[in-house]
Amino acid sequence: MMQKAFLCRRFTAAIEAELRERFDLSLNEDDALLPPVEIARRAAGAEVLLVTATEVVDAEVMRALQPGLKAIATLSVGYDHIDMAAAQAMGIQVLHTPDVLSNACAEIAMLLVLNACRRGYEADRMVRSGAWPGWGPTQLLGLGLTGRRLGIFGMGRIGRAIATRARAFGLEIHYHNRTRLAPELEQGATYHDALDGLLAASEIFVVAAPGGPGLAGIIDHERIARIPAGGVLVNISRGDLINDDALIGALKSKHLSAAGLDVFANEPAIDPRYRALDNVFLTPHIGSATHETRNAMGWLLIRGLEALADGKVPENLLSPRRSEDIPHPLQGRA
Template identity: 55%
Template sequence: MTAKPSILVARRLPDACEARLDADFAPRRLPGDGPHPMPALLAAAEGCSGMLVTLTERLDAATIATLPASLRIIATMSVGFDHIDVGAATARGLAVTNTPGVLTEATADLTLLLILGAARRATEAMALIREDRWGTWSPTGLLGVDLAGRRLGILGLGRIGAAVAKRARAFGLEIHYHNRRRASPEQEQGATYHDTLDRLLAVSDILALTAASTPETRNIIDHAALAKLPPGAILVNSARGDLVDDDAVIEALRTGRLFAAGLDVFRGEPALDPRYRRLPNVFALPHIGSATVETRTAMGMCAIDNLDAVLKRGTAPITPVT
């Protein structure tokens, strides 16, 4: 009988995924749910032919250079792969795969929650209830802003951006977007394309970031970008924390240049900039964009499908990033 491929599993997965790993592979797991120190992961990976990682495992060029020679594939349970030096992995002949598509709907739902939470001052409202400070109903209490008739600017009209646009239309929002290249008519669905970021910013009453983290997009929302938004705009980020300059965003929130922000991702998370916690006009969540039973299970299964293709069937990976 052919031995099952050994797989290093960096984090605990949903039950259905764990059961499949146990049935089809020889998984190696460290105690607890981590994230684990990289030296411990590297030691556990010795002799493994595959790694199943998440965005919490940062595999830079130096780390990839120390991976065991037995390794053939790194499967990340995430759509983003900025935590992996793909060039270094490719140079070593390693396949790198991600999980695109399966988290689109859940992340789009969460993005609408961020928009609503920021627009309707949900952080302040919840604090009144949780801290038992709700005195009385007031005609002028906690006035937020309507969504209907406002312009939603989407930076990155890919799968998730298009799904956000579809939901936002139901709230009466007018859709605008910027990509490096114009999307197809099927993807646009009547949205207005702007060929530069500056033009998108100028019309974005609400700006939603759904772009990937790349050298070109990191810190793309800085002081200069925020100054080009309409006064009192809302910023929403469900993509990656490093798309924004924290100092610039926090200053804009404090001065009222931004009405509010809805943030599910942060630079250096979970060690986010503590100033965000003290701002009442920040509706913040702990990176739960894909956190549904169905979606996280589908993500895990997609990663395992790639491991199965490369290590058991000897075929090309299903969702390669290279």
């Protein structure tokens, strides 16, 4: 008899078809974001709960789904939306999707870097609006990349994939991690043992550290002020790592020349002040949004659930493990 599963958001057609073959699947047909109380109601009786980073799976949801719920599978690398302590206490196994989205996220990071530095939003708007007067020698002057210092906060798999691409643009790589990488992973990048030191060295500063309560608001007024004047900030990590007041103030004052953001606090209800700024390039959380990547993420969850059913320990299992076995956010996992 197939396990009952509930799918909180729509996955790709190919992955949903595979899930139907393996589970007695119910799903959120209209793909609307479900609050915790609605997840608990609609997933009643489920043994497997399939979620994404947009769903909050707290202790109350897990208690409401007891005693049946055995596994939570999240289509994300980050797992700060899941109460891991509650999952461990209730013996609920949690799967996530590391490794397979590094290239897609690194591509978006470079998209943001390029558009922020070369004023992509303003250029596109000028052409579309019919306001372009023709080529001019001082029109839309931006920042070239070659020879500039790129600082990466969080040098896990995604951070290293960003570094690989950035080197091809002639950028000098600096980074901060909780621990220094081995030389073969560092590949000549300059390590900073303190975040403040990295900020001071970064003409372009990229946030690639995964989220978590300990990092919320870490990029605040004081830290943004450490970025050299005229610098650029890019965030592909979690929106709540950035203090919006601090970033918007720095963009308005031109302490930062530009920013590129793929993630925001309180998505999709972003701070409306960003929409009024010409010097910020915005994308709607599309870091892993390729057909190949979303299918690969889905397959990783399917194979992990199959391994659990066979009594094996999948590589993408987060819980139940001892808390000390779960990697620190800056320790090699992005």
